[in-house]
Amino acid sequence: MTLLAPSGAVCRALLALGASAVVVACAAEPSPAQGPDRGLFGIAPGKVLIATRPPRDVRPLQITNTTRLTYDVRVFAAPLRQAADGGLTYDSSPRGRRLARRTVRLSAERYTMSPDSRRELRVRWLRAFPRQRVAPIGLVVRGVPRGLRPGTLSSDYRIVGTYLLRLPGGRRGGRFVGLTPEQGPRRTLMFTARVRNTGQVYDEPRDGRMRISDARGRTVVRARFKGDIILPGAERPFVVTTRKLLPAGRYSVTASMRFGASRTVQRITRRFRLVGPNRLPTTRLRVVDVEASGYIGEAARVSVRVRNTGNLRTAATVRTRLVPAPGGRRAARPADAQTATRTLTAGEEARVEFELGKLGDQDYDVDATALAGRRSFGTSTISITPRPERSLWERFKRFVSDHAVLIVALLALLVLAAIAEYTRRYRRRLRAQLAAASPDGGAATSRLDGRVDLNRATAEELAVLPGIGPTAAQRIVEDRDEYGRFTSLEELGRVEGFDAERVGALRDHASV
Numbered sequence: 001m002t003l004l005a006p007s008g009a010v011c012r013a014l015l016a017l018g019a020s021a022v023v024v025a026c027a028a029e030p031s032p033a034q035g036p037d038r039g040l041f042g043i044a045p046g047k048v049l050i051a052t053r054p055p056r057d058v059r060p061l062q063i064t065n066t067t068r069l070t071y072d073v074r075v076f077a078a079p080l081r082q083a084a085d086g087g088l089t090y091d092s093s094p095r096g097r098r099l100a101r102r103t104v105r106l107s108a109e110r111y112t113m114s115p116d117s118r119r120e121l122r123v124r125w126l127r128a129f130p131r132q133r134v135a136p137i138g139l140v141v142r143g144v145p146r147g148l149r150p151g152t153l154s155s156d157y158r159i160v161g162t163y164l165l166r167l168p169g170g171r172r173g174g175r176f177v178g179l180t181p182e183q184g185p186r187r188t189l190m191f192t193a194r195v196r197n198t199g200q201v202y203d204e205p206r207d208g209r210m211r212i213s214d215a216r217g218r219t220v221v222r223a224r225f226k227g228d229i230i231l232p233g234a235e236r237p238f239v240v241t242t243r244k245l246l247p248a249g250r251y252s253v254t255a256s257m258r259f260g261a262s263r264t265v266q267r268i269t270r271r272f273r274l275v276g277p278n279r280l281p282t283t284r285l286r287v288v289d290v291e292a293s294g295y296i297g298e299a300a301r302v303s304v305r306v307r308n309t310g311n312l313r314t315a316a317t318v319r320t321r322l323v324p325a326p327g328g329r330r331a332a333r334p335a336d337a338q339t340a341t342r343t344l345t346a347g348e349e350a351r352v353e354f355e356l357g358k359l360g361d362q363d364y365d366v367d368a369t370a371l372a373g374r375r376s377f378g379t380s381t382i383s384i385t386p387r388p389e390r391s392l393w394e395r396f397k398r399f400v401s402d403h404a405v406l407i408v409a410l411l412a413l414l415v416l417a418a419i420a421e422y423t424r425r426y427r428r429r430l431r432a433q434l435a436a437a438s439p440d441g442g443a444a445t446s447r448l449d450g451r452v453d454l455n456r457a458t459a460e461e462l463a464v465l466p467g468i469g470p471t472a473a474q475r476i477v478e479d480r481d482e483y484g485r486f487t488s489l490e491e492l493g494r495v496e497g498f499d500a501e502r503v504g505a506l507r508d509h510a511s512v
Contacts, residue, residue: 061139065113070112074110077138081234085237107121121139132200139163173262178194188241189278210255248277249273291306304354310346316343324360359386365382454486454510454512
């Protein structure tokens with residue numbers, strides 16, 4: 001593996017770790033005394049796969065410098081790990097470096113590489129990793145050029161060679177652990193098959209294929225995926241992208257492969273649905289805007305605007321947190337959090353209001369997160385500085401604003417109570433006036449025993465009797481005018497609404 005260092009470029013360290021080798025590429029601007037610098041700084045081979053029994057010397061690493069620069073070179077070994085995206089990364093922690101030193105021994109760890117020179121780094125494999133049959137090791141070669149003007153080098157060269165060492169034999173095997181359709185860019189579909197190495201040695205899938213079928217079982221897309229190294233116990237994704245436009249409908253995708261020594265073809269199938277040409281049903285939310293304010297001694301008022309950017313109706317949960325900002329003058333108290341859920345159709349927005357905590361005289365951070373179930377779609381954070389405490393008049397206006405519904409309800413109850421009291425007093429005055437209008441203090445309309453004469457009393461006089469209001473009194477007068485005088489109290493039963501019980505209640509108050 002070699003590295004080209006073109007002249008006239010500013011050096012930038014770029015770390016890219018793969019199954020073959022890691023290359024960090026950069027170019028250094030030469031000083032005028034050196035002249036044009038066109039050469040190579042690199043290593044070979046980039047990847048070594050060996051099946052043998054330690055202790056044993058393995059293929060040495062060749063370090064080459066054909067540039068016009070002198071390099072201070074440092075070399076160390078580090079264990080390789082499988083990253084989530086499938087690539088290999090090296091563990092440069094002290095614990096990882098100790099494990100690597102117990103696994104391999106290098107002939108040297110520091111070099112000075114003059115221009116147009118080559119050095120051989122001998123490598124001896126001492127043992128496999130504890131309780132494993134493999135020893136994936138990365139040899140990290142770091143080179144720092146000498147003699148450059150200050151500021152012309154932003155970082156050093158770093159190249160990593162991959163040594164995949166294993167004992168002979170060992171169980172080989174693997175299986176599919178997942179197959180997921182995803183929405184790709186520019187109306188493409190991406191299908192990710194995840195494969196786990198269940199064996200004892202590193203291996204890779206062979207003859208990887210993927211097939212998409214429609215609802216009738218007809219194959220509409222065929223594709224292949226290339227295998228790559230998977231460490232024991234690790235997983236690796238293999239992605240197939242299709243640009244063929246598939247109409248809305250139901251489909252199934254099947255991935256197949258061979259893994260290890262077995263000739264058996266392994267398969268995994270997943271069904272999926274398209275809601276439009278190459279459009280998967282997508283749940284996606286976005287926090288559009290967060291606003292927050294508040295006064296010292298009061299709760300912070302937080303407003304969050306969330307949008308459904310997917311194409312499905314979604315129950316969107318908004319979670320907010322109020323936390324004292326780092327470095328505040330006062331001790332930070334525990335965060336205050338609240339959640340609220342709104343159901344949003346595709347493209348719909350909603351604004352959710354919160355009142356959080358009790359603000360002190362310090363700065364705060366407000367976090368707002370949009371979730372659909374347990375899936376989070378990102379967090380938006382803003383900082384707020386509470387305003388000084390409100391005046392008495394502002395507090396009163398705030399109280400009226402916050403309790404407007406309760407205040408209106410209380411005022412309505414007071415109005416109803418006032419109307420009821422006015423009606424009661426009006427009826428009392430009316431009775432007194434009727435009594436005063438009678439020449440004998442009420443005897444003109446009643447017998448000597450004080451009871452009201454139903455044949456002589458007016459509607460107003462009858463209305464004051466117990467159980468008789470203005471409407472019933474008017475019906476008595478209209479009945480009397482139409483059918484004549486009442487000859488007995490029981491004849492009052494011919495008036496609508498007067499049953500025997502109601503007539504009996506009037507015996508001590510009315511007569512004929």
